[in-house]
Amino acid sequence: MKSGGSLSIWFFIGVSLAVNGAIIFATGLYELASPPEHQVVLYNLHANVWWGAVLLVLGLFFSLRFSPARERARMASNS
């Protein structure tokens, strides 16, 4: 979409998902190595590891697919 500049809304969403996913994934790995004293229900499923990974991959896809460089190139080819 045209966003009024070279940054697409999908790029912002990608950055948000990627950063949050990376933080959650890393936290999950840390908890695997050092289990917390107070555990949430279904802790054994390690949701933060796989959910963090899903968000990270999705975020990276959006960030790269709608990166400013690609958007500029696409706008240049359309003009």
Add this chain to the structure above:
Amino acid sequence: MNPALLVLSSASTLVHLSPVDLVIIVFYFALVLAIGLYLKEQANTGEDFFMAGREMTAWVAGLAFLSANLGSLELMGWAGNTYKYGILAAHWYWIGAVPAMLFLALVMMPFYHICKTHSVPGYLRLRFGAGTQTVSSISFAFMTVLMSGINMYAMAVVMRVVLGWNIHVSILVSSVTVAIYVALGGLRSAIFNEVLQFFLIWAGALLIPILGLIEAGGWSGLKAKILVNLTEQHVSNPGAYTHAWSTLGTFTDNPMGINWVGIVFGLGAVISMGYWTTDFLVVQRVLAAKDLRSAKLAPIIGAAFKMMVPFIVILPGLLGLALLRDPHTGSLLRLVPADLAWSDAGQAAGLHSYDEVLPLMLARYCGPGLLGLGITALIAGFMSGMAGNVSAFATVWTYDIYGALINKNASDESKVTMGRWCTIIGVAVSIGTAYLVMNAHSIMDYVQALFSFFIAPLFGTVILGMLWKRATAAGGFWGLFAGTLSSVGMYAWVKVNPDAVKYVALSSQAQDQAQNMFRALWCWLICVVVTVVVSLLTKPKTDAELADLVYGLTPIPHEEKVSVFHRPVFWGVVVAIAFVILQIIFW
């Protein structure tokens, strides 16, 4: 405001955020401010600031259309209502949304788009004249600041329950952030953040139903647990909590005290149609679409996702009924109305309100990181809901009150300046209105009361204006006026004399939501009858004056040149079929 809401010890909070959670929350605030600053350069004209340049794609407009309604108010309020009323609450996502969204897309959108109005009151000015525009714009402005206050209240609940943060500080930080990014980037900034919020809400809330269903043993296990728990608590007809339609034959068979007439006609035909087709908060997002096909596709995309929202809102409420237990005693945890939970006795007993079911479920499953994301989703929902109301308020005030009544010769530049100031003033007024909602038993009951006051009669006026060329200016004005007045009157009647509920809602068993549905139905009928009678007694406009405003007098562009998969009507049919299947599954 209840004093208990203002001063809480850290011991009363559900969870404590870790540094990781705080990083995620701070990152969100930084990102939305960065988006606002980035978009400031693209909000120099009135068309840019108030209409986002009318260049949004169908996907962006559709997700923003849905997200403007999918705030923390929706998440927490409907999860709480599910705990209170069972799966009946899902009707507000299905029959209470999908048919209306499809109707907006396929029937009404062409009129809004072709007449190039800036707002719904703007359409009413073109169709009925300045009087009707004034009534609708003033009532809408009043409603938006109240709704914005509700979002503020929802935010206060999140902060109180989950974090134990100081209410004043959290409200101030969030409000200032909203004021900055909307005042800088206008509607485009609000839309960007709404789409971002849509993804954050799914990312933050989707784990609750997934993990909840695993714990409950799937859908059948969930139903069995609810049945056992409610039977243990001597709740009458506990099976009604997991059936959407089969208990609506009479008023007494379901927890809401409503029958199918209230749901189908009060909710589906009036409240829902009114909200999704005439509430400028949501319609504004679709008006920002780049062309007519995108404008028609956007509500259909919104409807497709709306059908799925119960997975992250209704299901957690049902899971709360099945799984929540007191962590100390192990006995069933029974949530209570907000006024009871927040009374001194309720606080001393550690009671939680219906609206706290979602944060309770979040705390149940989400550890460090995931908890921060879930809280961020709720904060984002709050800020998005508030931004949506404030941006719509700024538009209606600037074009339909300031531009129409105060300064008719206002330049485009002065309108943008007025819009920026309105944004800041709207946020300030919203903070005050947050205090008004503290006495409602449940957030959504209060919201639905507001809708029945302003939205239901407005729908009667707009739909007659679009589909009936004989409707006159006087008919439109007096119909809208009578409808709004009658709705407020019925509300006051029941407040003064609770026995009147058997006349307004046809049953003395009717709960707040049932009263809202029937009140909306009556005031819509009053609006329509008054509009028709007055119109038939007054002189209509000529066909030439109604061109591009009324069905039959407006040439609708055809879509023969696009494939069937690109036609809005095709996807409208697909969504309608999925909607019917869902009703059968959860009958």
